[in-house]
Amino acid sequence: LKDILLSMVNMDADKRPTVQQLLDSQIFQAISSQEKRIRDTEQEKREEQEKIRLLQQKNREAEKMKREAQEQARISQQERIKAEQERIKAQEQVEQERIKNEQERIKNEEKLEQERIKNEEKLEQERIKNEELARQLQQLKKEAEEHNIEEKALKKGLISPELLKIVEEKLKIPLEGTEKEKKEILDVQERKLQTLLTIIGQYQTFSNKKQVIKSRVMDQIINILRKRNLNDIPSSISSIFVDLSNSFTEDIVPHLASKNPLPGLIRLLKHPNTQIVVDAIKTIYNILTNGYYSTDSTSPHPSFYMMEQCNGLDIIMTLFNANINKESKDLAAISLSHLYCAQEIKDKSHKEIIAHLKTLINDPDEQIKESAKNGLQDLAGNSINKADIEADGFAIPK
Missing domain, CATH: 1.25.10.10 (Leucine-rich Repeat Variant)
Incomplete structure (x- = not known):
């Protein structure tokens, strides 16, 4: 290197080496090779750095894309959650509306049912009222018929099968219900027995007495004697027995005794x-x-x-x-x-x-x-x- 430097500063221009000679010299070739290696190394380093940069950029882009993807996913998740919430809300609204409609339907049905029941009760009350009126009319008619039969029997002094049937029906009525109802039953029975007693007592005929003794009326009277509370047995029953048994006709009392x-x-x-x-x-x-x-x-x-x-x-x-x-x-x-x-x-x-x-x-x-x-x-x-x-x-x- 010293020799090259000295030759380069030689005063004699002809002895100084040319640029090409310098470049072709061993040292310059060595330098050139070294520089080339350095350049190549630098180039490789730059290329590696570029690759690193590109890779880093690519990574950044990938990370960015990842973040974007995550953000998109987050947004999508939020949108999905929002959509699900809206769907649930919509379902809840639909369900609430359905429940409201169902409650309204039930309420209307209950109202209709109450109106139906009310109408049925009203109709039933009307039916019962009409039946009661019909029963009362029938009862009045029956009582009128019974009254006519009793009046006819009292007038003629003759105990008829029709009269005995009336008395039997009244005596068959069970002594049940409230005290008022029991009293009404006893009053009816007493009136019918008094009719019999009046005819038997006034006319004292064999046929009347025998009719009563052989009838089911006597069976009902004896049943009352045996089973009914003593306080509920009217005096007309004991009076009838006295009139029936107080007979000089031999057949009457044996008939009575046979009962x-x-x-x-x-x-x-x-x-x-x-x-x-x-x-x-x-x-x-x-x-x-x-x-x-x-x-x-x-x-x-x-x-x-x-x-x-x-x-x-x-x-x-x-x-x-x-x-x-x-x-x-x-x-x-x-x-x-x-x-x-x-x-x-x-x-x-x-x-x-x-x-x-x-x-x-x-x-x-x-x-x-x-x-x-x-x-x-x-x-x-x-x-x-x-x-x-x-x-x-x-x-x-x-």
Whole structure:
């Protein structure tokens, strides 16, 4: 390099190397090669940097695209969420509208149903009202027909099958409902029985009595005697029994006795109404007295065992001791004497009737006097009873 530099500064121009010679010299070639390598290295470095730059730019662009894509995705997600929210909101609005419409429909249906029910109730009330009016008219018509039948029967003094059917229907009505309803039923039954009682009492005909006894009316009356509360049994029933049994026609009382009214009549002896009690013992007396005419004084009375089973003997004796009045006491004693026909009076308390019957032998009432005599004769059908009767030298009149 020193030599080249010295040759370049040689004063002799011919000895100085030319540019081409310099360039072709080894050192310059080395320098040139080195520079070339440097340039190549620089070029490669620039190219690498360019690649890096391009790659970085590409990465930046990719990152930008990624960010843009993410932003787009975010926007899309937001739009999707917004769209979903709008869809949900729209659905909610539709559902709310549907619910509102459904509620409105239900409300309208309920309103229509209420109107329908109201109309039906109104129609039903009208129907019931019309039916009640029709029933009342029918009842009035029926009552008018019944009244005509009753008036005709009262006028003629004849108990007809039509009248008996009316009375039977009224007696069949169950004694149920409120106290007011029960009273109305009792009043109706009482009026019908009073019609029968009036005809039987005023005319006292065999046919009327037999009609009543053989009818279902008598079955209903006996059923009332056996089952109904004593306080709800009207006096007309006991009065009817008295009129029916107070008959001199032999067929009447046996017909009445065949209906087996005695258990029911025994119940009446406990009735709080004194007149009904007296009517009951009168009827029992009439039935048992009739039995006397068909029964031998040496044979037990046909009603004895039945009366014993229903405690009738003790109940009649209780009435005897109650001393309600002379009539009830006399009839109770005579009734027991017929029941004890040819039967020993084992209950010592019942033996009191013997002394009472002996006093009746001198009673001013001829019928009572005769009945007492017949009663003593029935009792005397048993030797022990006879001994009790004759203990003080008493002799039963012939």
